[in-house]
Amino acid sequence: MVETKIREYTKEEIKEIRKTRTPIPEQDAVARGKNFEEVALGYTEEQALREANRCMACKKRDCVAGCPVEVPIPEFIQLVKVGDFIGAAKKIKEKNSLPAICGRVCPQENQCESLCTLGKKMEPVAIGRLERFIADYERMHGSGGGENEKPKPTGFKVAVVGSGPAGLTVASDLAKLGHEVTIFEALHKAGGVLVYGIPEFRLPKAIVQSEVDGIESLGVKFDLDSVVGKLYTVDELLERGFDAVFIGSGAGLPMFMNIPGENLNGVYSANEFLTRTNLMKAYLFPEYDTPIKKGKHVAVVGGGNVAMDAARTALRLGAEKVYLVYRRSMEELPARKEEVHHAIEEGIDFKLLNNPVEIIGEDGWVKGIKCVQMELGEPDESGRRRPAAVEGSEFVIDVDTVVMSIGTGSNPIIPNSTPGLDLNKKGYIAADGGGATSKPGVFAGGDIVTGAATVILAAGAGRKAANSIHEYLMSKVKN
């Protein structure tokens, strides 16, 4: 095992370091706007030790309650403090199978870190950064072995539809229990939104690949280029000898606003814009064959994480000016604070309280986006103040590219091809807390059940479904 020199902090020193979180080294804002390399560079061992020493190891463990999968936070941080990084990695993995990813992309400020006791008086412990450090350390130094003992095969076969965080988690948990798992993925690469949506500069694809490789090494088969509902239906999978099916197909159907001009050349859905760039590597065109229009002046419509990713991607593709058009104000912006902060630093121009009403074209190409100013009225059902258009306030922003990032819905391919599978009002698959659907032997979890949510919620749903599927299969043995 690798020796780690542990620096012991004195009481006085701890009192001092508690006041401020250890900053994470980042690429310079100007330089990074021109490349696709990761923005945050990660803690060094020294920095991780400093940050770990800020944690008060609270008995009440409020932080844990803020984590959707209840990562044993104080316990893993304690192991970081004593330099047992591999032990810390094992501790995290008891609850979270994708720490290198969650450490990078979890909205920690609304989850674990939001309830950190230290955060009440000072800055909360940087739990996500520590989680990321530990996962990266383990990836670089190896896990010391031990956990790869082959489980006894149960003889059961499970089909997993989709290789996003939900599918990957189900597959890895079930494989560890001795079930034979095959993942069916529509695209040519595994990872779901982690490979096609979230950009390289926030989540390097090599990290996703190493998670996928790890799951493959557990014996999970990946059947890529396989669209369930087209190549095989869910019923056909059951007929072909799979004892259970888990559906983790995500919420990948892009929405548009249905305003005039939306089909002009230069109007993208965020999914298309990001898929071309990330999955297909259009930023390396023509070394890679897939092209993308590199807009000079780009408007991104929306205010979520996806919109931030699209705006920052447009910048990195070479845009001179990127506008973010959002109909509410900064306070309602649903994106993670860190992403908003990074976007502002990089020079994205936030056009808040504006709503597009038309995309203006010339010869089939985008020329501008006509917006109307909004003002916030009374709170609506969601508790957010409802925006209303200010009459006569229309104005045009000159742009050559528009990226629509106003949300996604449920892709109908699986629902339409699976009789007996109940959906909820919004068209997502209805499933109980353990992922069981209305169809015997069929489970579901992640965005296809909740609508677009987060990586950790999808992974958590995968873990719960793996437990239910295991129980379901084992109950078959008894009968």
Next chain:
Amino acid sequence: MANKILEKRILRSDLFYFVAEASELAKKAEAGQFVIVRADENGERIPLSLANIDPDRGTISLLVQTIGVTSTKLSTLNVGDEIKDIAGPMGHKTPIEKYGRVILVGGGFGAAPLYPIGRAMKEAGNAVVSITGARSENLLVYEKELGEFSDKVLISTDDGSKGHKGLVTEVLKQEIEENGADLVIAIGPAIMMKFASLTTKPYGVKTLVSLNPIMVDGTGMCGACRVSVGGKTMFGCTDGPDFDGHLVDWDLLMSRQRTYLAEEKKAMEAYTRGSAPSS
């Protein structure tokens, strides 16, 4: 090995016919559907229609017209090589029923989907007439294949070297006037489908077209394939590829198909430079 090429035929300097191993796909696919193909690791995802489906042999066929980088890369593959990715079957199958008299109009790679569709239409008890054309006789392809199931095959060439001198739409008009039609299926370049649809409209003959917008995933995830039909935006990959030709916004389709002209030119230049033998 999956996706192995078992046969390759060169039909014309720019048209290749491949038979590839794809046993699961062949079991499931039906006339009118398409696949998404990638030629190699750096490759783009492009849609290609199923030119034949043989579930017994476990193969599918593709008819590829070399236009740009991906189709050219595919054309360099030979028997024994593997096509990197084949995903599908995408889209809906063409509704096969007994309509009565069905006229097929095809040009270029449009013959690919017409072949399985036409055969299925014949098997469903329809009288089938195929109309195909080219600039000149030596550029005509698929005449023989269409003849396998068609009651007759009508030809047009721009230079009159074979069949009617002029456009396929003129032959179509004449055939409808003389013998009538219950359904027309036109597949080929957008401009051909547009004029075929304009030709049939005054006669009120239902006309199906297979639209070819630019695609990425082919599963309804990206929206690149947006087309406007009857004033409504639809996804070519999941709502189509077949649509009512009388309702399609052709100008929009053709405009969107040109989105990447500049980039495609650049890519082709880079590709030919890269693949040219170094001296």
